[in-house]
Each structure stands twice: as C-alpha cells, then as structure tokens.
Amino acid sequence: MSIDYQTMWTDLGLDLTSHDALLNVLGTAYRDIYLAQENRPETMAYFDFVMSEVHGLRIKELLDEKAAGRKIIGSYCVFVPEEMVLAANATLVGLCSGADFAMEEVEKLLPRNTCALIKSSFGFKLGKVCPYLESADMIVGENTCDGKKKAYESLRPLVDNLYVMDLPQVKSANGKALLKSEYLRFMEALQELTGVAVTTESLRSGIKTVNAKRNAIHRLSALRAADPAPISGLDALLANQVFFYDNPARFTDAVNKICDELEQRVASKSGVCPVGTPRILVSGCPQAVPNWKLPMIVENSGAIIVGEESCVGERGTRNCVDESGSTVDQLIDAIVERYFQVDCAIFTPNTDRLAHIEEMVKAYRADGVIHYGLQFCQPYLMEAIPVEKALEEKGIPCLRLETDYSMEDAGQLTTRVEAFVEQLR
Amino acid sequence: MSIDYQTMWTDLGLDLTSHDALLNVLGTAYRDIYLAQENRPETMAYFDFVMSEVHGLRIKELLDEKAAGRKIIGSYCVFVPEEMVLAANATLVGLCSGADFAMEEVEKLLPRNTCALIKSSFGFKLGKVCPYLESADMIVGENTCDGKKKAYESLRPLVDNLYVMDLPQVKSANGKALLKSEYLRFMEALQELTGVAVTTESLRSGIKTVNAKRNAIHRLSALRAADPAPISGLDALLANQVFFYDNPARFTDAVNKICDELEQRVASKSGVCPVGTPRILVSGCPQAVPNWKLPMIVENSGAIIVGEESCVGERGTRNCVDESGSTVDQLIDAIVERYFQVDCAIFTPNTDRLAHIEEMVKAYRADGVIHYGLQFCQPYLMEAIPVEKALEEKGIPCLRLETDYSMEDAGQLTTRVEAFVEQLR
Numbered sequence: 001m002s003i004d005y006q007t008m009w010t011d012l013g014l015d016l017t018s019h020d021a022l023l024n025v026l027g028t029a030y031r032d033i034y035l036a037q038e039n040r041p042e043t044m045a046y047f048d049f050v051m052s053e054v055h056g057l058r059i060k061e062l063l064d065e066k067a068a069g070r071k072i073i074g075s076y077c078v079f080v081p082e083e084m085v086l087a088a089n090a091t092l093v094g095l096c097s098g099a100d101f102a103m104e105e106v107e108k109l110l111p112r113n114t115c116a117l118i119k120s121s122f123g124f125k126l127g128k129v130c131p132y133l134e135s136a137d138m139i140v141g142e143n144t145c146d147g148k149k150k151a152y153e154s155l156r157p158l159v160d161n162l163y164v165m166d167l168p169q170v171k172s173a174n175g176k177a178l179l180k181s182e183y184l185r186f187m188e189a190l191q192e193l194t195g196v197a198v199t200t201e202s203l204r205s206g207i208k209t210v211n212a213k214r215n216a217i218h219r220l221s222a223l224r225a226a227d228p229a230p231i232s233g234l235d236a237l238l239a240n241q242v243f244f245y246d247n248p249a250r251f252t253d254a255v256n257k258i259c260d261e262l263e264q265r266v267a268s269k270s271g272v273c274p275v276g277t278p279r280i281l282v283s284g285c286p287q288a289v290p291n292w293k294l295p296m297i298v299e300n301s302g303a304i305i306v307g308e309e310s311c312v313g314e315r316g317t318r319n320c321v322d323e324s325g326s327t328v329d330q331l332i333d334a335i336v337e338r339y340f341q342v343d344c345a346i347f348t349p350n351t352d353r354l355a356h357i358e359e360m361v362k363a364y365r366a367d368g369v370i371h372y373g374l375q376f377c378q379p380y381l382m383e384a385i386p387v388e389k390a391l392e393e394k395g396i397p398c399l400r401l402e403t404d405y406s407m408e409d410a411g412q413l414t415t416r417v418e419a420f421v422e423q424l425r
Numbered sequence: 426m427s428i429d430y431q432t433m434w435t436d437l438g439l440d441l442t443s444h445d446a447l448l449n450v451l452g453t454a455y456r457d458i459y460l461a462q463e464n465r466p467e468t469m470a471y472f473d474f475v476m477s478e479v480h481g482l483r484i485k486e487l488l489d490e491k492a493a494g495r496k497i498i499g500s501y502c503v504f505v506p507e508e509m510v511l512a513a514n515a516t517l518v519g520l521c522s523g524a525d526f527a528m529e530e531v532e533k534l535l536p537r538n539t540c541a542l543i544k545s546s547f548g549f550k551l552g553k554v555c556p557y558l559e560s561a562d563m564i565v566g567e568n569t570c571d572g573k574k575k576a577y578e579s580l581r582p583l584v585d586n587l588y589v590m591d592l593p594q595v596k597s598a599n600g601k602a603l604l605k606s607e608y609l610r611f612m613e614a615l616q617e618l619t620g621v622a623v624t625t626e627s628l629r630s631g632i633k634t635v636n637a638k639r640n641a642i643h644r645l646s647a648l649r650a651a652d653p654a655p656i657s658g659l660d661a662l663l664a665n666q667v668f669f670y671d672n673p674a675r676f677t678d679a680v681n682k683i684c685d686e687l688e689q690r691v692a693s694k695s696g697v698c699p700v701g702t703p704r705i706l707v708s709g710c711p712q713a714v715p716n717w718k719l720p721m722i723v724e725n726s727g728a729i730i731v732g733e734e735s736c737v738g739e740r741g742t743r744n745c746v747d748e749s750g751s752t753v754d755q756l757i758d759a760i761v762e763r764y765f766q767v768d769c770a771i772f773t774p775n776t777d778r779l780a781h782i783e784e785m786v787k788a789y790r791a792d793g794v795i796h797y798g799l800q801f802c803q804p805y806l807m808e809a810i811p812v813e814k815a816l817e818e819k820g821i822p823c824l825r826l827e828t829d830y831s832m833e834d835a836g837q838l839t840t841r842v843e844a845f846v847e848q849l850r
Binding site for chain 2: 145386
C-alpha cells in the first residue's frame with residue numbers, strides 16, 4: 001500500500017491484526033504466483049497496482065463516493081444487475097469470498113460440509129477483514145443454490161441491510177416473469193436507498209457502462225484464441241476477478257489497453273508460452289479473489305488456460321444488454337432477457353451450459369477441459385458428471401476436479417493435472 | 426410373502442437375486458427392530474401384514490388396478506398432491522428411498538457427497554429392486570433441494586415418463602402463483618395420461634379421501650401426547666411411512682382401529698413404556714422405509730419418540746384441504762393453500778418450521794428434540810444450527826445428529842443419544 005490506511009480500516013471496524021495478516025498472505029501469494037510469471041503483458045501493470053491497492057485506494061474511492069452521497073451495494077452473484085445499481089446512482093462491488101478465514105467461527109454458524117465460497121463470505125465478515133463488506137450500504141443475496149439461500153438466513157443477523165433476491169429454477173415463462181418481478185422489486189429497493197429515481201437515460205447509461213466493460217472482456221477473451229496464447233490464464237482470470245471491484249469505466253480502459261498490447265503480440269506471433277502448449281478450458285465453479293489455486297497448478301504443469309466457463313469468466317460476462325429500448329420498462333425487459341440467459345447450474349435443465357462449454361472449446365481452441373468443482377457445491381458437482389460424459393463422447397478430454405481453498409491437496413491436484421496435460425500433448 | 430410373486434417380479438424387470446437379498450435384509454430388520462418390541466398395540470398387526478406384503482400383495486393390487494385401466498404415479502415428495510392424482514383416476518405411491526443399494530453404480534451418476542435419500546432412489550432403480558418404481562406409469566420429480574433438482578436430470582434417461590414439477594423457494598405472492606400454475610400443469614399431465622377429466626366431484630372426493638387419511642394420522646399423533654406413550658415411535662413412524670404406499674381408504678381404517686386401541690390404553694393409563702420415560706421429538710430430514718435407524722437407537726436407549734417433525738411425519742400430514750369449494754378452480758385454490766403451508770427447508774425464510782417444532786414439543790410433551798440431518802442435505806443441515814440455538818434459548822434441549830443409511834456410525838450415535846437421554850431424566 002502506498003498510503004497509510006490504518007485509520008480508514010479502523011473506522012470501518014476491521015480487525016487490524018487479522019487484516020494485516022490477510023494482506024501479508026495476499027501480497028506474498030500475489031508476488032509468488034503473479035509477479036513470478038514470465039512474458040507478462042506490460043499493461044498488466046494496471047492490475048498489479050489494483051491488487052496492491054485492493055483494500056486501500058479502491059476502498060478510499062468508495063468512501064469518497066459515500067461522502068459525496070453515493071451508495072455502495074455489495075453482492076455475491078452475477079445475477080445482481082449492475083446496470084440498475086449504476087442507474088440508481090450507486091456502485092456495485094463483489095464481496096470477498098476467495099480465501100478461508102476465521103473457519104472456527106464460521107463452523108459455529110454453517111455446517112462443515114458447506115462450500116468454501118460460502119464459508120469464506122462468512123469468514124471475511126466474522127473475521128472483520130473485508131473493507132468492501134464494511135463499506136456497503138446494502139448487501140444483496142440471492143436464492144441461487146441451497147447453500148447460499150439458507151446461509152443468507154444466518155448472515156442476516158451479522159450485517160446491516162441484507163436484501164435477498166428470489167430467483168427462478170427453470171427457464172420457463174413463469175421463471176422469466178419471476179426474474180422481471182424480482183428485478184423491479186430490487187430497483188425499487190435501490191431507489192428507496194439512494195433517493196434517486198431511475199430514468200430511461202440513467203438506465204441506458206448504466207447499460208452502456210456495463211456493456212462496455214463486458215465488451216472489453218470479450219475482446220480480451222477472443223485474443224486468447226491465438227496460439228501462442230498472448231496472456232496467461234492467471235492474468236486473464238485476474239481481469240475477470242477485478243471486473244467485480246473496479247471503477248467500471250477505468251476497468252474498461254485498462255482492459256482495452258491490455259487488448260491493444262495483446263493484438264500486437266498476436267500479430268507478431270509472440271505469447272506467454274511456446275506454440276503448441278496444451279490449451280485448457282476451465283469450467284465450473286467461480287474462482288473469486290484470491291483463489292488462484294487451480295490456474296497456478298495448471299500453468300505450472302506446462303499447460304495454458306485459454307478460457308473460464310465460470311461466473312468469474314464467460315458465464316458471467318457473455319451477452320450484452322440491448323441498449324435500444326426507449327422506456328425504463330423496455331430497458332428492464334432487455335436486462336431480464338440478458339440475465340435470463342446466464343446458464344448457472346441452479347437451473348434445471350441447464351443444457352445451454354454444455355453447449356457453451358463446447359462452443360468455448362472450439363472458439364479458444366482448447367485441447368481439453370478441466371471441470372473445477374468446489375467441494376459440497378451440489379449444483380456444479382451434480383452437473384460435472386454428465387458434462388464430463390458428454391465431452392468425452394465428443395472426443396474432448398475432461399478432468400473432473402473437486403477441491404476447496406486449502407492447499408492441502410495441492411500435491412495431489414498437481415499430479416492429476418500433470419497427467420492430464422501429458423495426455424493432451 | 427404368502428404367495429409366490431416371482432413371475433410378477435420377473436415381468437416387472439426386477440433383478441430377482443438382488444431383490445431376494447433386499448427382502449431378506451428387510452425381513453430380518455423388521456423382525457429384529459419391530460417384532461422384538463414389547464407391549465405393541467395388537468392392531469399394529471395390520472402393518473406387520475402390510476410390511477410382509479410390501480413388495481407382494483400391494484404390488485399385485487397396483488398391477489390389477491393397471492390391468493383395469495388405472496394409472497400408477499410414483500413420487501418422491503410430499504408436494505405432489507395426491508388429491509389430484511386420485512381425481513384423475515390414478516393411484517399415488519411413494520418410491521423407495523430408505524436404504525443403500527447398488528452404491529457403486531450410483532456413484533458413477535451422482536457425486537459421492539450426495540444425501541443418502543437421493544442415492545437410494547437411484548440405487549433402487551439401478552439395482553432393479555423397486556417394484557413400485559417399475560409399476561409406475563409416470564414418475565414425478567420436483568425442484569425442491571439442489572440435490573433432487575439436479576439428480577432428476579440424471580434420472581431422466583433411466584426411467585420412462587419422468588415429469589418434473591417446479592416449486593417456489595419463497596412464500597411470496599409469486600411463489601404461491603407458481604405453485605398453482607405448476608399444480609394446474611400437473612393436473613393437465615395427469616388428465617392426458619389417464620384420459621380422465623378431473624371434475625368438481627372427483628376432486629372433492631380425492632380431497633376427502635386424503636383428508637380422511639390425514640385425520641386418522643392426526644388422531645394417532647394426538648394420542649401420543651399421553652404419558653405413558655401408548656405407541657412406540659418406531660410403530661408411529663411405520664404408520665407415517667406406509668401413508669405413502671397403501672390404499673388410502675384401507676390405511677385410514679387401519680389407523681383408526683389402532684387409535685381405538687390406543688384410546689383404551691390411554692384411558693387405562695397403560696402404554697409401551699413406563700410413565701416418566703424421557704420423551705423425544707424427532708425433527709428434520711425424512712425417514713423413508715426401511716430407514717428405522719434413529720428410532721431404533723433412541724428407543725433402545727431408554728427414551729420414547731412422541732412425534733416426527735418431518736416429511737414422513739407431521740410436516741407432511743398436517744393441515745387438511747378445505748373441502749367446501751364448488752368449482753374445480755376453488756378446490757385447486759384450497760389445495761394450493763394447504764400445500765403452500767408445508768414448511769420445507771427449501772423455503773427461505775422458513776420460520777414457520779421453528780414455530781411448529783416448538784408447538785409439537787408442547788403438544789406432545791417432549792422433553793427434548795433430536796434434529797435428524799442426513800449428511801449432505803444442505804437445507805436441513807443449514808437450518809439445524811439456528812433451530813438448535815433457538816430451542817436451547819427456550820430451554821428445550823436439542824441434540825443435532827448428522828448421519829446416513831449405513832450402520833457404521835450406530836455405536837457413536839448410540840453413545841450420543843444415551844448421553845442426551847440421560848440429560849433429560
């Protein structure tokens with residue numbers, strides 16, 4: 001950190017000792033995993049700065065926004081429409097859930113057999129180490145999986161102003177109607193919180209801002225189709241992770257600058273690894289900051305990750321919202337249309353996801369798929385078995401992994417990943 | 426079995442060797458657990474007969490019904506409205522899911538970390554040992570928990586005619602509208618299958634039949650409030666289990682005859698155990714036939730179970746459907762009204778359930794609650810922690826157990842249950 005933020009963190013109610021420990025671990029991990037990479041794009045320096053200031057400058061910015069009367073909304077899921085949040089003069093931030101923290105306290109509130117993502121969100125709250133959570137004026141939960149749905153009941157007494165959004169389980173007419181109804185209810189709650197009425201102009205502006213962010217990420221993704229890959233899976237994942245935290249316009253600019261550099265790399269046939277390096281698509285559960293375990297293992301095993309079929313990745317960012325509507329209602333319909341296409345495993349059936357995995361394999365010229373499942377994440381672990389079967393039937397090698405945030409199984413995972421990579425050569 | 430049913434089972438496609446093995450285990454378990462009990466009501470002889478013929482005479486009856494043009498509907502959940510099934514000239518049966526079978530095959534289709542109930546439903550299919558499943562003309566799944574919701578996707582290729590019902594997750598106006606819409610869609614599917622149109626008369630008749638069955642069980646439950654308890658928890662659970670399989674009218678008669686006998690017992694202050702025996706309410710996951718593990722352990726530990734807050738128990742049977750509607754639509758509204766009150770843990774929030782547990786503790790004069798959680802059942806395991814906390818705060822002792830269908834942990838469970846019972850004395 002370039003400035004002393006101790007006072008800011010104290011004012012937010014963080015536990016400074018624990019928080020220092022977290023930042024130390026995070027800094028060391030970032031240095032060992034990210035900065036140790038070779039041939040990184042120079043423009044990734046932006047994200048190095050972002051990460052060095054992830055609990056510093058970005059939090060100060062949010063607090064400055066709050067001081068100027070803007071509200072901060074924290075969320076745990078890609079179903080929370082940032083377009084509406086922006087239109088109501090608020091800022092959306094993803095909440096930390098990529099590392100184990102305060103597990104002993106967490107397991108007093110949640111069953112041990114709960115996925116690492118959910119436990120982490122509780123750990124950051126109970127351990128008082130997430131300045132995003134503590135800055136938020138409203139925290140938005142959503143009825144996606146059973147684990148999150150029921151966990152929000154136990155989170156409610158721990159936080160101020162938890163808002164829970166219901167979600168459909170089937171992509172039926174009823175399901176779409178429920179999503180629209182819930183988005184309308186959410187927009188009302190936002191307007192009540194901010195005192196700002198959403199207008200056609202503000203909503204269209206929000207849509208444009210988020211579309212621009214998505215388009216920049218789409219551009220980055222498309223460049224990863226090149227062989228040699230111009231950017232590592234680790235760096236691309238980081239961009240997808242920061243997607244949830246950063247100022248949207250600045251993020252869009254930064255990603256487009258990286259794309260400019262990557263275009264030059266592609267034109268000159270240079271990249272982060274030799275031509276012919278085994279190319280892997282990662283599919284499955286989200287990998288939230290600072291969960292870099294899988295890409296670190298994969299890319300240290302002589303392979304390169306060329307895409308993430310994940311909420312923190314293309315499942316979360318694909319498809320833009322139609323900007324052409326001329327009323328708030330038309331724009332909301334367009335928002336519903338876009339989010340209703342998200343092929344989360346909470347939907348049944350969820351055949352679009354399999355089609356998208358195959359599409360990504362083709363588009364990014366992947367040699368194989370690693371299905372990344374968080375232990376106890378029933379929706380993705382349940383889907384993993386038919387997904388693996390369908391891919392294998394089409395001649396696409398698939399490795400199904402189940403893990404958590406601890407490093408205890410790193411050796412075992414490495415062995416399995418190395419054997420899989422060998423099979424792809 | 427009193428008759429040779431081999432031909433019938435062969436025709437149904439059962440694996441006779443595996444099926445014989447299952448029946449042997451079931452017969453031995455029933456003898457050791459049920460018939461070994463002391464002071465059983467004489468009228469329980471009916472259920473002894475039912476159990477001895479559970480894969481025999483009852484299946485023959487269903488096949489005779491089919492031969493006469495009636496359809497058989499199999500279900501896995503208390504949200505499937507039997508009233509409608511009866512009104513469409515069909516018979517509803519619960520499908521076997523209370524024992525481990527063909528686990529090696531099951532774990533090729535489902536993650537190992539799936540609850541025993543779901544695994545069992547697959548095991549009975551894959552092992553070809555469930556004559557109910559093989560007799561069914563339609564199998565009804567439902568989007569309750571993630572585990573079941575996603576498992577039906579993998580069950581679909583294994584069975585003919587799987588119908589999946591969507592369910593709400595929130596008890597909102599939208600949620601109720603979804604339930605009604607899904608019940609209407611289900612009624613249409615039933616009518617198409619049977620070729621029989623549901624009328625006001627047939628629907629009211631179906632409602633009356635199921636209400637009568639529920640009222641008989643309510644009468645049985647109420648009698649368990651007496652000290653000494655006139656019937657064991659094991660026997661009462663069996664009645665609740667057979668609720669899902671038997672001919673409804675005959676079941677109602679049999680339960681009412683048991684109640685007549687229990688009333689005499691209560692009047693004469695006689696029962697199955699001494700006055701003052703520690704009284705336990707079991708709350709949590711369903712216990713399907715032949716899952717008698719917990720009541721066996723509890724009642725062998727010197728306590729008596731006086732109620733089951735469970736789908737196979739009072740959560741499933743409480744509340745009747747208003748019979749007074751004069752149109753099909755009014756009667757359907759009454760059905761929706763009744764089922765929408767089911768306080769399944771898939772709903773969020775689900776505070777009614779906690780209120781009902783406390784109500785049952787009072788009504789049945791329980792000294793403590795055992796929360797029965799199936800391993801990997803996220804909804805109930807998640808609720809168990811706040812339920813235990815709330816009960817303890819009200820001075821109601823609570824023991825939170827997590828188990829599966831294997832007997833490997835029987836010793837450990839016995840130790841914990843004995844210690845809990847000792848605490849209640």
